[in-house]
Amino acid sequence: MTSTNFIAKTLGLLWFLDGLLQLQPQMFGANFVTNVLTPVLNNQPGFIAGIVNWGIQLWSTNMVVTDTLAALLQCAIGVLLFFPLSSKAFKTGLWISIVWGVIVWLCGEGAGQLLTGSASFYTGAPGAVFFYVVLAAFLLTPDKISAKVYPKVAAWTLIFGAALQLQPLFWTAAGSQQVAMASTMEAMPALSTLPMYFSNIIAAHAITSNVILIALPLVIGIALLLKPSRMTGAIALTFLFFVWWFGQDFGQLSTLFVGTATDPNTAPLLALLLIPLY
Numbered sequence: 001m002t003s004t005n006f007i008a009k010t011l012g013l014l015w016f017l018d019g020l021l022q023l024q025p026q027m028f029g030a031n032f033v034t035n036v037l038t039p040v041l042n043n044q045p046g047f048i049a050g051i052v053n054w055g056i057q058l059w060s061t062n063m064v065v066t067d068t069l070a071a072l073l074q075c076a077i078g079v080l081l082f083f084p085l086s087s088k089a090f091k092t093g094l095w096i097s098i099v100w101g102v103i104v105w106l107c108g109e110g111a112g113q114l115l116t117g118s119a120s121f122y123t124g125a126p127g128a129v130f131f132y133v134v135l136a137a138f139l140l141t142p143d144k145i146s147a148k149v150y151p152k153v154a155a156w157t158l159i160f161g162a163a164l165q166l167q168p169l170f171w172t173a174a175g176s177q178q179v180a181m182a183s184t185m186e187a188m189p190a191l192s193t194l195p196m197y198f199s200n201i202i203a204a205h206a207i208t209s210n211v212i213l214i215a216l217p218l219v220i221g222i223a224l225l226l227k228p229s230r231m232t233g234a235i236a237l238t239f240l241f242f243v244w245w246f247g248q249d250f251g252q253l254s255t256l257f258v259g260t261a262t263d264p265n266t267a268p269l270l271a272l273l274l275i276p277l278y
Contacts, residue, residue: 003147003276004139008081008090010272011135015097016078018263022071026260028064035260040110043117048110055107073100085139094136101133108262118169121161121217122179122247124265131269147276151228154236154273158221165214173206179213182249191254195246224274233277240267 080093112126119125138145169175183195202209244267251264
């Protein structure tokens with residue numbers, strides 16, 4: 001299996017998983033709006049807040065119907081992406097995923113919260129669905145976008161993530177602690193103990209910690225650009241694993257069946273971009 005085919009099938013699996021997550025019991029009631037959509041409004045500029053509010057109002061017209069339709073659509077995208085890369089069904093799935101992905105990114109993720117002053121690569125910015133759209137666009141134009149481009153996108157994302165940590169919020173104890181907030185609230189002690197210890201260290205040494213949080217993705221991103229190899233890929237994958245654990249709480253997938261997790265978060269998508277290195 002080629003790396004492009006592997007990425008396509010994995011993307012299909014992720015879309016199908018997202019559809020199944022949308023069928024969790026909590027998604028059919030007010031908890032989804034309260035826990036997932038409403039917090040996206042915090043510190044948003046007016047035009048983004050207007051888009052998110054429109055999405056919330058539309059979703060709330062009949063939450064059972066809208067949630068079911070969203071779940072079925074995402075599962076359908078996943079199924080279509082399992083067809084051969086050259087098939088019409090596969091390309092249809094990619095186009096649908098791009099349109100739906102843009103809608104979700106704007107209405108459900110508030111443009112990855114990039115304009116709020118609190119967006120962090122460690123907690124998921126610029127948003128998992130952003131990379132769903134990027135990957136779909138790449139897969140639609142394999143003759144123009146070679147597999148070698150994928151790791152470069154991951155590299156530039158890491159560098160962008162370093163830049164996000166320069167925001168004033170992350171130089172304070174309370175702000176820098178946000179990079180591990182999700183994992184510290186994890187109900188499973190085996191998953192929350194180390195992130196909680198990490199969070200306490202950050203609070204005690206906010207400025208030094210943020211310098212390190214900037215340096216890590218910056219150095220790894222530059223290394224991937226200058227010397228893309230299995231070694232630099234392995235270092236990046238190890239870093240992404242800890243980001244996925246400490247910052248993104250594994251997409252809160254441990255709350256399966258009782259929570260409101262919508263996707264595995266961004267770290268697995270960035271890891272997928274590194275597949276061509278292997």
